[in-house]
Amino acid sequence: MSNLKYILVTGGVISGVGKGVISSSFGTILKCCGIEVTSIKIDPYINLDAGTFSPYEHGEVYVLDDGGEVDLDLGNYERFLDITLHRDNNVTTGKIYQMVIDRERRGDYLGKTVQVVPHVTDAIQEWVERVAQVPVSGSGKIPEVCIIELGGTIGDIESMAFVEAFRQFQFRVKRENFCVAHVSLIPQPRSTGEHKTKPTQSSVRELRGLGLSPDIIVCRSEKPIDQSVKDKISNFCHVAPDQVICIPDLSSIYKVPIFMETHGIVEYLNDRLKLGISPMPPARKFMKQWIELSDKIENLRNEVNIALIGKYTRLEDSYTSITKALQHAANSLGYKVNIKFIDSSKLEKAMLAEDPVVYHEAWHELCKTDGVIVPGGFGRRGVEGKIEACRWCRQNNKPFLGICLGFQTAVIEFSRNVLKLENANSSECDELVEHPVIIDMPEHNPGQLGGTMRLGKRTTVFKDSAALSKIKRLYGKRNTIEERHRHRYEVNPVYIKDIEEAGLKFVGVDKDAERMEIFELENHPYYVAVQFHPEYLSRPMAPSPPFVGLILASKDKLKSYLARGCKLSPREHSDYDDTDEEDECSDDKENVKTHESDSSSAYSSSGVL
CATH class of the missing domain: 3.40.50.880 (Class I glutamine amidotransferase (GATase) domain)
Structure with missing residues (x-):
């Protein structure tokens, strides 16, 4: 593979919709196909890291080998992908601004007025490209795919600089190397019992208005979503039906990558990002350990x-x-x-x-x-x-x-x-x-x-x-x-x-x-x-x-x-x-x-x- 590929995972409607598990599942599926994968989590808060947080703020503080105190989603990445990440795999607004301010103090900007665009957005892109090329622990190989999870929800003022950075980034690395997956909630009000797609439509519309068009829409719901709802999302959000994946609440998070694979995610990513996976392996073979784990948990x-x-x-x-x-x-x-x-x-x-x-x-x-x-x-x-x-x-x-x-x-x-x-x-x-x-x-x-x-x-x-x-x-x-x-x-x-x-x-x-x-x-x-x-x-x-x-x-x-x-x-x-x-x-x-x-x-x- 000549170029590093990037999958950006964004969220809509509400926070805590499961972007971390979805991002981990993308990586798990690709790793099972023999692709070297790494992950980056972006948290738009101004804190330098998660070290001083109360657990009631963002859940536990996860600690990495190098002592980095980071968001708990990096724990999901390490557990699913069985890799060792580093403190720079967690990007915060505080880290980016500290880097930009340090550069300004050194005179790196040659007297220019330092602004969000281009200085902050350029710093974000440079950070992502640098971290994405760090060799994967264990194999020592340069990653082929980097999965980036953008914390919060689209529309949050805190994440605007990051969204703009990735709007530019897609042209920097070229379309064939950049894919956007948008994870959104499909609510089902008790009063009607129907799944409502309007919040997702609005979220996708806002994302597109900011310059990012989702290639994959992952719909999260409590109960399974029928085909008519999926077709409606496809029609109003300008994606093909096979680019809409509806994931209800499952009995185990380890079923999520299996569920996603059965809905053709490998075939789509292989074609969209030109991953070169050939021939396409049977799911039962290349995801064997995850299927066995899921079956074992189900039958305890x-x-x-x-x-x-x-x-x-x-x-x-x-x-x-x-x-x-x-x-x-x-x-x-x-x-x-x-x-x-x-x-x-x-x-x-x-x-x-x-x-x-x-x-x-x-x-x-x-x-x-x-x-x-x-x-x-x-x-x-x-x-x-x-x-x-x-x-x-x-x-x-x-x-x-x-x-x-x-x-x-x-x-x-x-x-x-x-x-x-x-x-x-x-x-x-x-x-x-x-x-x-x-x-x-x-x-x-x-x-x-x-x-x-x-x-x-x-x-x-x-x-x-x-x-x-x-x-x-x-x-x-x-x-x-x-x-x-x-x-x-x-x-x-x-x-x-x-x-x-x-x-x-x-x-x-x-x-x-x-x-x-x-x-x-x-x-x-x-x-x-x-x-x-x-x-x-x-x-x-x-x-x-x-x-x-x-x-x-x-x-x-x-x-x-x-x-x-x-x-x-x-x-x-x-x-x-x-x-x-x-x-x-x-x-x-x-x-x-x-x-x-x-x-x-x-x-x-x-x-x-």
Whole structure:
């Protein structure tokens, strides 16, 4: 292929219509055809990155290998395409304006008046072209197709500069190398029961008025859309019927690329962008792994219930990567996971006095679950509730996984109730605390919040004494692993010896053995916590080991799984049977050698199989 191809994905009518999944699905389909693909997400906000956002603003903050704090849609791209992206793959208005202003200060514009057109629009085009040509991780090849998702909806004042930039860009790279896919909502008012196309017509009309004509219109709806509605959209939006794809809500997002492929998207893109895919592969063959995954999820017969004790539970997108990682792990083991979001503040004793009904309901929900996960977060609100959840899991042998703040709250709980340091706490919650078992890292810059944490991929080293630890065996008995971090507090070294002597073992540390990365509680089915964020490297085909351990322990399968060398029993493999079985392996067989190549959770340094 002589020229790099670009697919611009825009949205209409409302935000949150599913552009991220649609963009990821375009990439998945092309990658299955042997095309090298990369992705760019454009966010029109003025923030330099997503690092200082509350999760209630845009959902979770996703962290990349290089420490980039970006929009959660880049998580979709990485999970679907199984590639590693970089901070420059997320473009914001703030980044563009900062670059333009820096150039102006250096005198690069030679005294010209700096304006949106041409200076800002040129900067956008240059950024896109530069990032699109960065070699794809793994293969090292230059991408053949770059998929660009423009955040927000067409008509937003914030995105006007980007729309104008792409109006120019289509001529810069030539029409045969540039394609526009417009994703729009087709509402169905209850009063009429009919699908209404007028909002989409208006959205397309506005897009065309701004100089971009959609080649593909992806219609999103709750229920399937009949052919007459599709024909109407084709007629009024000036596209052929085969260029209109109607995607209703599906039972799994992993069905979306399969659904799109069955509607001829490969044939159309191959012809429109001259991709050179020949001969056209049968769908069942080239999308085999996605079809098998979708079929497996559809036929799951057993369930596992996991409680997520969070601070931002009013918006489930705040924990997107966590929920995906739980699904990846559960699905790979033959379970459908039911996640119960519990606001940690409702578990606090203060809530008992304020609203006893809410307090007891929250604890009742927690007690009904098979396992518990306590994820990350910032600030003091809800921390005491997380500490109470950690205590309950430790004392009642409930499978537990702590992540980031969850790691820290478990250390606080253990220090208070086992070491009897009644006032133990984090300096984040109490600067004058008597026993600061969690402290601010030395390199943290308290004068600036954005980009000052310990960010990105870091190496964790398993201690020699951790040879038989559950978590090390789940990682395939590797001596070192690499996971992504996002934190500015750590375990206070002063208390480490006392904590370990009491039974909470820090089995993983950083390369300098100064920072505690993983702990595991002795004599507990599964009480594990990590300072890093393993959810960021979880993939549909390669689930994250700590999550695999939580799911197995929640169904009382972990012991036998480890004894078999991290393999499911033949019966579990064949039909995902969840009936009680006699453990075939005695305790002395737990030392069986683990062969990484055979392990269903074999884990490479890049986080993929």
